Every structure is written in structure tokens, then in C-alpha cells.
Amino acid sequence: MSKLELRGITKYYETGNGRLLALNNISLTVKDGEFVCIVGPSGCGKTTLLNIIAGLEKPQEGEVLLDGRQVNDTSPDRLMVFQEGALFPWLTVLQNVEFGLRTAGVEKGKRQEITRRYLEMMHLSKFENSYVHQLSTGMKQRVAIARGLAMDPQVLLMDEPFAALDAQTRDMLHAELQNIHSRTRKTIVFVTHNVRESACLADRVLALTYRPARIKKEFPINFPRPRQIEDHFVVDTAKMIFAEIKDEVQRAVSEQNVR
Amino acid sequence: MSGKSRTNEIPDAVLFLAVLLGIWELVYRFAIYPTYLFPSPAMVASSLFASINNGLLQIGILTSLTRLAIGYILSIVFGAAIGLAMVKSAYLGRTLRPFGVGIQSFPSIAWVSPAILWFGFNDYAMIFVTVMGALFSITLGTYDGIRNTSPTYINAARNMGARGARLFFFVMLPAASPKIVSELRHGWSFAWRSLIGAEMIMATLGLGHLLMYGRELNDLSLVFAVMIAIFAVGQVFDRLLFEKLQNKISQRWGLSTEPIGL
Incomplete structure (x- = not known):
């Protein structure tokens, strides 16, 4: 039943003034088809946690399990959508979307069919x-x-994908993402x-503490979809x-000012 | 946008050359300097046509370009190899980079002396000097280009399953291409300068040799004609090959869409 499981993930960095503990013994389980949001102050280690799930960073302790099997290296089964997109400027939109499929050796016809389907889903057909x-x-x-x-991952990892967007575009993408989910x-x-x-967005929200990051509290969210950011139950839950x-x-603000 | 500035560029260039020729002709007419020290544009033009008619210029250009091509290709092969070795080994990168930057500002014509002693008065010596002129800008272009590739591109590609050769050829190399092409362009012009210098000293055919030949005959018209040929050959490659390539990359990447004027 559990798609993704983290067991006792601990991550620290060696710095000039000693060891900086970023993630402290984080364990969590994500069910198949579940939409989980991880919130926490800037610089608390959310991205590090996501990188560890993606296999782009290694924790000192703990393990990541996908469908019950331990995973170490990065792989398209846990696909990351980066904060700034990380699209390749030397490729067209179509070539960007089919990059992973090409790498996986999917033949051209099949590749373009998949790519065009997702471009259409994201209203990008005209811009391929x-x-x-x-x-x-x-x-x-x-x-x-x-x-x-397009890579049809087991888990889609999204690192603040809408942080750089204006409010209107963000609202629109919130709707699209819920629709896709x-x-x-x-x-x-x-x-x-x-x-x-x-x-x-989430079925469940996990709130993290600031440095070292631990899971402070979980909030299951059972309101019907599609939701909008100004819906009163969204606003009330957010307050909570x-x-x-x-x-x-x-704490994050004051510590970051001291530095 | 770029189309418009292209059409403006041609009349600009024509006007510039017309003014330049006008001033040249005027100075000649005032006879400030004796004719054998200051030939007129018409005299240089007739020298140019004469050296084309007797085939001297074509042979010179062909000889120089052959040397240049060999030297440049060797520079690319060795430059890329050293650059990649520097990417692979942090120690090599740390030590060779400052050395490479230093040797780039070193006048490559100084390599003529050891080259003559090592190889003798022959093509090998000239090709060696050419390689020493271009090698390090290609080395540094490769190294800096790949080193400065955003780690996010590499992470994204690895996350999508790209490894090894695929990661290198389809992500790291294209990501470094603006820097690499700009250093290839610099390398080409360094190679061209070095070669002409070497040919002037070692004198066995080629445009540099033709320059010295004109001097020995006290034929300044021929000297200027050869200089024009050297300029033209440089421009043809720089403008028709490298600038086009750079513009194409810039447009694709959205770096800048305006080509720089004359």
C-alpha cells in the first residue's frame, strides 16, 4: 500500500564551524496516489529531503524505499520537477519533454506520441x-x-515549482495540477x-521544523477537489x-539574520 | 530584428571603406610621402590583381590555410583533451588553469626560436607555433565551459536516466557550447596571427612569406596587397563561420539576438 517510505533519514554537512545537522531522523510513508505537501521555512532542508528521495543526494543515515525496495541512485521512477524548471535551453520544447524517453531508448514514433499527449495536456501543443x-x-x-x-514516474517530486510565478499563473497551475492528479x-x-x-493542493501536509528539520506535525486534508487558494476551508487550514x-x-528569520 | 540590422550593416561597411579609401587617396595626392613608401589605393589594387593573375596570392593563401587547418585541428584535439583531463582531475584543473591563462597572454611568436631548433625551417615548426597560439584558449574554453555548467542541468539529466557518454554529449557539451564556440573563435584568430608571424620569420611560401618577399623587393604595393589578403581571409572565416555559429547559439539560448556591427 505504501508507495514511498523514508526510514530515519539523517543528513548533516561538515562546515567551517563544525557539523550542521540538516535533517534529523525523518521517517514518513506516502501512499500510492497520495498528494503530500511538505512545508517549512526557507532554508529548513525541504529541498535536501526531496533531493534525497530523488537520489541526487545521499543521507548519512536512513534509507529510502520505493514499493518496499531500497533505492540508492537517482532514477526516472522518482522524477523531479525543479524550482526553476531546469529545462535545456539548447533544445526545443518537444525535445526537452522527450529527453528522458530518448535516454530510455523509446523508439521515435512512440516517443513523440507520448510527448505530444503531455504537451496537449499542458496546453503547449502550439509551442512544441x-x-x-x-x-x-x-x-x-x-x-x-x-x-x-512523460517519464511516467512512480513518484513525482516537485520542488517549489510555482515559487517564481505571478499569482494568476500560479492559481491556474494549481487547478491544472489538481486536474492531472x-x-x-x-x-x-x-x-x-x-x-x-x-x-x-495536498491530501496531507507535513510541517517541518527549522534546522534540524524534523516532522513537527501532520495535517490530513479531506476537503473535496478542485480547491481554490481562496476557498475558506483552505484559508482556515492554512491558518492552523x-x-x-x-x-x-x-527562528529561521532571526538565525539567518545573525549569519 | 536581426534581419533589419543585417541590411543596415552592408551600406555601413561600404560607407566606412569608401571614407577610408578616400582619406588614403587624399594623403597620397598631397604627396607627403614618396610613392615607394606610400602607394595609392589604385597601385595596391593593381598589385593585388597582378599577384592573383600570376597565381602568387592563391598559392600563398592555400599554403597558409593548409598549415592553419592542420595546426587548428591539432589545437582542437589536444586542447579539448587537456581541457577534459582538467575537468576530470581537480589537481590538473587547479594547476593548469592559471598556467594556461598566463601562457595565453604570452606572445606565441616567441615559440619560433625553439621550434626552429626542434624541427628546423619547415612546416612542422610553423604548425607547432600555430598550435601554441591556439591551444590554450581551446583548453580553457573546454574546461571553463564544462566546469561552469549549471549543476541543475546535470542533476535533471541524471534524474531522467542520462549517464556517461549520453550525459556528456547530450547535456554537458551542449551546455558548455556558448563558451566553447567563443573560445574556438578566439583560438582561430590566435592561430592565424601566430602562423603569419612564424611564416614571416621562417619564410617558405605562405602569406607571411609573401609579406617578407614584398619587403625584400621594396614593393610596398605588394606588401599592402598581401596584408589585405590576410585581413580578408581572417574576416571570411571569422564572419562566415564563427559569427554565424555564435549567433545561432545565442538566438537559440536567447542570450542576445543582435549581431554586433562591422
Whole structure:
């Protein structure tokens, strides 16, 4: 039943003034098809946690299990949508989306069929021959999501994918992402510092503490979808979550000022 | 956008050359300097046509370009190999990079002396000097280009399953391409300069040799004609090959869409 499991993940960095503990004994389970949001103050180690799930960073302790099997290296079964998209500027939109399929050796006809299907889903069909710099920030993130979905991953990992967007574009992408989730039933782990975004999107929100990051509290969210960011239950839940992490945010702000 | 500035560029260039020729002709007409020290544009033009008619210029260009091609290709092969070795080994990168930057500002013509002693007065010596002119800018271009590749690109590609050769040829190399092409362009112009210098000293055919030949005959018209040929050959490759390539990359990446004027 559990798709993804983290057991006792601990990660520290050696710095000039000793050891910096980033993640402290984090364990969590994500069910198949579940949409989990991880919230916490900036710099708390959310991205590190996601990188560890993706296999892009290694923890000192603990293990990551996918379908009950331990995973170490990075692989398209846990596909990451990066904060700034990380699209390749030397490729067209179509070539970007089919990059992973090409790497996997999917033959051309099949590859283009899959790619075009996801481009259509993200309303990008008209732009398949555009280069990345010709797109708006919102379109770039839609390409990045299409690129992630095209690989048909077991788990889709999203690292603050909407942080750089204006509010209108973000609202639109919130709707699209919920739509995709309900259609594909993908397991999604979504990291954000935006509490309201987490309440809008997730089946379950995990609030992290600041340095070292631990899971402070879990919030199951059972409101019907599609939700909008200004829905009153979203706003109320966000208030509740924020009350829980307010101290952590303040600690983050004051410690980051001292540095 | 770029189309518009292209059409403006040609009349600009024509106007510039017309003014240049006008001033040249004027100075000649005032007879400030004796004719054998300051030939007129028409005299240089007739020298140019004469040396084309008797085949001297074509042979010179062909000889120089052959040496240049061999030297440049060797520079790319060795430059890329050293650059990649520096990427692989942090120690090599740390030590060779400052050395390479230093040797780039070193006048490569100084290599003529050891080259003559090692190889004698022959093509090998000239090719060696050419390679020493271009090698390090290609080395540094390869090294810096790959080293400065955003780790996010590499992470994203690895996450999508790319490893080894695929990661290198389909991600790291294209990501480094703007830097690499710009250093290939520099390398080419360094190679061209070094070669002409070497040919002037070692004198066995080639455009540099033709320059010295003109000097020995006290034929300044021929000297200027050869200089024009050297300039033209440089421009043809720089503008038709490297600038086009760089513009193409810049447009794709959205770095800049405006080509730089004359």
C-alpha cells in the first residue's frame, strides 16, 4: 500500500564551524496516489529531503524505499520537477519533454506520441518547436511538468515549482495540477514554503521544523477537489498549519539574520 | 530584428571603406610621402590583381590555410583533451588553469626560436607555433565551459536516466557550447596571427612569406596587397563561420539576438 517510505533519514554537512545537522531522523510513508505537501521555512532542508528521495543526494543515515525496495541512485521512477524548471535551453520544447524517453531508448514514433499527449495536456501543443527562452515563466514550468509526467514516474517530486510565478499563473497551475492528479492518480511529493498552497493542493501536509528539520506535525486534508487558494476551508487550514510553524519561521528569520 | 540590422550593416561597411579609401587617396595626392613608401589605393589594387593573375596570392593563401587547418585541428584535439583531463582531475584543473591563462597572454611568436631548433625551417615548426597560439584558449574554453555548467542541468539529466557518454554529449557539451564556440573563435584568430608571424620569420611560401618577399623587393604595393589578403581571409572565416555559429547559439539560448556591427 505504501508507495514511498523514508526510514530515519539523517543528513548533516561538515562546515567551517563544525557539523550542521540538516535533517534529523525523518521517517514518513506516502501512499500510492497520495498528494503530500511538505512545508517549512526557507532554508529548513525541504529541498535536501526531496533531493534525497530523488537520489541526487545521499543521507548519512536512513534509507529510502520505493514499493518496499531500497533505492540508492537517482532514477526516472522518482522524477523531479525543479524550482526553476531546469529545462535545456539548447533544445526545443518537444525535445526537452522527450529527453528522458530518448535516454530510455523509446523508439521515435512512440516517443513523440507520448510527448505530444503531455504537451496537449499542458496546453503547449502550439509551442512544441519553441526554444525555452521564448516561453514565459509559467509556460516553462508547464513544460517541466510535462517532461516529468512523460517519464511516467512512480513518484513525482516537485520542488517549489510555482515559487517564481505571478499569482494568476500560479492559481491556474494549481487547478491544472489538481486536474492531472485526479486523472493520473500519480503519487506526488510537493515541497513549498507557501502554507496556503500546501493546504490547497495536498491530501496531507507535513510541517517541518527549522534546522534540524524534523516532522513537527501532520495535517490530513479531506476537503473535496478542485480547491481554490481562496476557498475558506483552505484559508482556515492554512491558518492552523501556520500557527504550528510560526515559531520555526521566526527562528529561521532571526538565525539567518545573525549569519 | 536581426534581419533589419543585417541590411543596415552592408551600406555601413561600404560607407566606412569608401571614407577610408578616400582619406588614403587624399594623403597620397598631397604627396607627403614618396610613392615607394606610400602607394595609392589604385597601385595596391593593381598589385593585388597582378599577384592573383600570376597565381602568387592563391598559392600563398592555400599554403597558409593548409598549415592553419592542420595546426587548428591539432589545437582542437589536444586542447579539448587537456581541457577534459582538467575537468576530470581537480589537481590538473587547479594547476593548469592559471598556467594556461598566463601562457595565453604570452606572445606565441616567441615559440619560433625553439621550434626552429626542434624541427628546423619547415612546416612542422610553423604548425607547432600555430598550435601554441591556439591551444590554450581551446583548453580553457573546454574546461571553463564544462566546469561552469549549471549543476541543475546535470542533476535533471541524471534524474531522467542520462549517464556517461549520453550525459556528456547530450547535456554537458551542449551546455558548455556558448563558451566553447567563443573560445574556438578566439583560438582561430590566435592561430592565424601566430602562423603569419612564424611564416614571416621562417619564410617558405605562405602569406607571411609573401609579406617578407614584398619587403625584400621594396614593393610596398605588394606588401599592402598581401596584408589585405590576410585581413580578408581572417574576416571570411571569422564572419562566415564563427559569427554565424555564435549567433545561432545565442538566438537559440536567447542570450542576445543582435549581431554586433562591422
